[in-house]
Amino acid sequence: MPELPEVEVVKNFLKSNFQKKKIIKVKIINKNLRFEIQSIIKTKLTNLIITKIYRRGKYLILLLENNLSLMIHLGMTGYFRMTNEENRKKHDHLIFYFCSKVLIFNDVRKFGFIKLYNFEELNDSKHLKDMGPEPFSDGFNLNYFTKKIKRKCSVKNLLMNQKFVAGLGNIYCSEILFDAGVNPEKICNELSKKQIEKIILSTRRILEKAINFGGTTIKNFVVNNEKIGYFKNKLKVYGKENQSCPRCKSLAKIQRIKQSGRSTFLCTKCQN
DNA sequence: AGGGCTACCTGTACGC
DNA sequence: TGCGTACAGGTAGCCC
Structure with a gap:
């Protein structure tokens, strides 16, 4: 998810x-x-204060006392919920007890994980060491994009690659490339300067909007028992196969194609 | 070196 | 109702 x-x-x-x-x-x-x-x-975390919580790409990082850090990845279906007492559900895997609250990690498909690192080892971990820049950072710019482009790679697969840019996945890549008017199958060394600039802009615009709407709920994105994720209503192409294109209206239908085994949604009329 | 593919796991939707 | 199949937001680790 x-x-x-x-x-x-x-x-x-x-x-x-x-x-x-x-x-x-x-x-x-x-x-x-x-x-x-x-x-x-269990023993290491007991009685430690969480000093800082932040995100890097799709990873959650909890910094703790004693120079420790907890890396959490939600996989496809991982989520947290907060309760006042222990209130178990199927696929609960881990419980953190706090003074007056209980925080439970649940993950149906078990693609998520939780790993403890010493803080100084965290950024050298295999998960983080080669990760590309954050989309909102200055490092994600025209110059970087141009230099990193390799031939033989579709622009969608490029954006999906966490080593190229951090945090983009299957839904937002379709949405970003639709917004940018770029065909996801375009080989990335054929992108014009203008298209690259548009992709960078669209990336930031779509992500920012999605965050403001609380993310996207397709199946089971839950935060603390509440199904939020109102960006689902704002999706333009993802999951909209055979519907008319919101940009060309009746002229074309949204198509679903497969790229590296995963669905991509696009309008072949307005994405070139 | 860098890309593509598969495996991992569970649930759901759909056709027959 | 049941059964088989396809598909689902993830990435690590193989293979070429």
């Missing part, structure tokens, strides 16, 4: 409720996520 906007929304939720709060206890219900949850976190 979660791409950058959804992870940003989760980060804000965690930040406003758990930053500066002390973890009283950790309980592992099922350690078999994508990577096994280290049982050491």
Whole structure:
């Protein structure tokens, strides 16, 4: 599920409720996520204060006392919910107990994971060390884009590559390229300067809008029991196969194609 | 080196 | 009702 906007929304939720709060206890219900949850976190995290919470790409990072950091990835279906007492659901895997709250990590498909790092090892981890710039950072600019372009790669696959730019996934790549008027199958070394500039602009515009609407709910994006994600109503092409193009109106229908095994939605009339 | 493909896991929707 | 198939926001780790 979660791409950058959804992870940003989760980060804000965690930040406003758990930053500066002390973890009283950790309980592992099922350690078999994508990577096994280290049982050491039960003892290591007990009685530590979460000093800072932030996002890098699609990763959530919790900084803790004792120079520790917790890396969390939500995979496709991971989410957190906050309760006042232990209130279990199917596919709950981990529980953090705080003074008056309980925070539960749930993940149906178990593609998510939680890993403990010493802070100084965090950015050298395999997950973060080659990650591309944040889309909102100055580093994601025309010069960077132009230099990083490799032939033989479609522009959609380029944007999906976390080493190129952090945080974009399957939904937003379709939406961004529709907004930019660029065909997702375009080979990226054939992009004009103008198109690259448009893609950078559209990336920021779409992500910002999605964050402001609380992300996108397709199936099960949940924050604290609430299905939010009103950006779903704002999607222009994703999941809109055979509907008329919102830009050319009746002239063309939205098509679904496959790129690297994943669905891409586009209008072949207005995306060139 | 860098891209493509598959595996990982569970649930849902749809055709027959 | 059941069964088989396709598909779903993720990435690591193979293979070429």
